[in-house]
Amino acid sequence: xxxxxxxxxxxxxxxxxxxxxxxxxxxxxxxxxxxxxxxxxxxxxxxxxxxxxxxxxxxxxxxxxxxxxxxxxxxxxxxxxxxxxxxxxxxxxxxxxxxxxxxxxxxxxxxxxxxxxxxxxxxxxxxxxxxxxxxxxxxxxxxxxxxxxxxxxxxxxxxxxxxxxxxxxxxxxxxxxxxxxxxxxxxxxxxxxxxxxxxxxxxxxxxxxxxxxxxxxxxxxxxxxxxxxxxxxxxxxxxxxxxxxxxxxxx
Amino acid sequence: xxxxxxxxxxxxxxxxxxxxxxxxxxxxxxxxxxxxxxxxxxxxxxxxxxxxxxxxxxxxxxxxxxxxxxxxxxxxxxxxxxxxxxxxxxxxxxxxxxxxxxxxxxxxxxxxxxxxxxxxxxxxxxxxxxxxxxxxxxxxxxxxxxxxxxxxxxxxxxxxxxxxxxxxxxxxxxxxxxxxxxxxxxxxxxxxxxxxxxxxxxxxxxxxxxxxxxxxxxxxxxxxxxxxxxxxxxxxxxxxxxxxxxxxxxxxxxxxxxxxxxxxxxxxxxxxxxxxxxxxxx
Numbered sequence: 432x433x434x435x436x437x438x439x440x441x442x443x444x445x446x447x448x449x450x451x452x453x454x455x456x457x458x459x460x461x462x463x464x465x466x467x468x469x470x471x472x473x474x475x476x477x478x479x480x481x482x483x484x485x486x487x488x489x490x491x492x493x494x495x496x497x498x499x500x501x502x503x504x505x506x507x508x509x510x511x512x513x514x515x516x517x518x519x520x521x522x523x524x525x526x527x528x529x530x531x532x533x534x535x536x537x538x539x540x541x542x543x544x545x546x547x548x549x550x551x552x553x554x555x556x557x558x559x560x561x562x563x564x565x566x567x568x569x570x571x572x573x574x575x576x577x578x579x580x581x582x583x584x585x586x587x588x589x590x591x592x593x594x595x596x597x598x599x600x601x602x603x604x605x606x607x608x609x610x611x612x613x614x615x616x617x618x619x620x621x622x623x624x625x626x627x628x629x630x631x632x633x634x635x636x637x638x639x640x641x642x643x644x645x646x647x648x649x650x651x652x653x654x655x656x657x658x659x660x661x662x663x664x665x666x667x668x669x670x671x672x673x674x675x676x677x678x679x680x681x682x
Numbered sequence: 683x684x685x686x687x688x689x690x691x692x693x694x695x696x697x698x699x700x701x702x703x704x705x706x707x708x709x710x711x712x713x714x715x716x717x718x719x720x721x722x723x724x725x726x727x728x729x730x731x732x733x734x735x736x737x738x739x740x741x742x743x744x745x746x747x748x749x750x751x752x753x754x755x756x757x758x759x760x761x762x763x764x765x766x767x768x769x770x771x772x773x774x775x776x777x778x779x780x781x782x783x784x785x786x787x788x789x790x791x792x793x794x795x796x797x798x799x800x801x802x803x804x805x806x807x808x809x810x811x812x813x814x815x816x817x818x819x820x821x822x823x824x825x826x827x828x829x830x831x832x833x834x835x836x837x838x839x840x841x842x843x844x845x846x847x848x849x850x851x852x853x854x855x856x857x858x859x860x861x862x863x864x865x866x867x868x869x870x871x872x873x874x875x876x877x878x879x880x881x882x883x884x885x886x887x888x889x890x891x892x893x894x895x896x897x898x899x900x901x902x903x904x905x906x907x908x909x910x911x912x913x914x915x916x917x918x919x920x921x922x923x924x925x926x927x928x929x930x931x932x933x934x935x936x937x938x939x940x941x942x943x944x945x946x947x948x949x950x951x952x953x954x955x956x957x958x959x960x961x962x963x964x
Contacts (some may be wrong), residue, residue, distance in 0.1 A: 432694070432699055433694075433702075433762065434694075434700065435692035435694060435702055435762065436692055437690065437691075437692065444690075446692070446704075448762060472729060472730075472732075473733070475729075475730050475761065476728065476730070476761075478762075479762060498764075500689070500736070501732050501736070501739075502704050502731070502732060502739065504690075504693075507736075529860065583734065583938070583942045583943065584859065585945070586938065587936065587938065587943065588849060589936035590936065594945055597944075598943050598944070598945065598947060601943065601944055604735050604942035604944075605735070606944050656755075662734070662940060664728055664729075
């Protein structure tokens, strides 16, 4: 049975769900770093399914919500990517304490891939980083969120001019802090270069290439519709199967 | 960022701890806490307990700042709660509700309950009201409604006189996306993909709330335009004596079903707070 709990400092607590291993030796802890904003809601169910699959294969799994998102404390407009980097580090520490495992794998989804890779520097326990459709450039990612916002705004035909101006400052329906905007713009694929050789694996739902040639890259075709205003849940089973392989394969 | 006025606790309850919910409590218990109802947020479709654009989290925390406790829960088959096999949706939701009442009793005794939900959350809230006397309040976001006498005429007039529609068509045309004929927007009837309560169930739910001395807040957005297009339509089709005494009915055609814009979320939160504030004055 999963265990749901809050951890972290008072008033800034992070919500997490821990999936204990249902078999095997339980040596590995996988910490799932969910994607941001609209993609967080759309992948919640898929990442839960992934966690269950990994637990069935003998892994400890920790899922969590960054501060200002999901059930965690705080408001999105008050947090930055630095806070979220810290959240990953705290989640790894919490997961290690709860599981007793010292072998940590990280899964980064979309823009969280950039954060997951930066967390490798901060935790020497991370022995594998698997990325699902990693965002390669923060600036383009932010622009795609803006494009989604425009689609949402265009659907609202009753907005006054002043309201329309206001909503243009949101990203896919979310209000970000100025710091978050700036940090996202500054993110680029160089974050992936900082990961030591052999740790990184990539699973893509499209034929998009990954800029670092030596990184093992698997393609599991599935139309995730990341850059659209779609609100449907993404249950990318072919991708999830590949992710399970990448996270459980011993080599 | 610290959020001292409230505390949150994750609850795993029901048979084998299968249901997961987050209990939000005011940090300082108001002296009349036992007299105040507890809010229960029911999943919007397949979305987990945080609600679309985190709407339920925001509502729950704002209510807690007013001294009102709430539980946002994943019903079986949504979010982190596994499905109950072999049951219909209605049976499964009813079984979940038994367990919700049971766990809430440990926190609030037999306190009154306000059920809140968007879309299918509203549908479930309406059905659950029928058999549970403790339900004395409903917050229904885009609930079901039958057409009244003037609905079709209004719909027709609206289709051809709404300038916003022409503006939208023109915009699509300018962008080279004029694949839809004018006036031929989305084809899917939203209610066909929902397991909506019948008119009789809806009417009974409202009557029972009225009999229990309770209150209802209903908000209809542009999503509901295929079945609701004028403020007051719900009251007219329900024909319940004293409807306006205990029901607040709002028509917000400018807002979208899942409240993707902050200004609409803000407006909704403010509205729910105003509606809930009455619990302090009664």
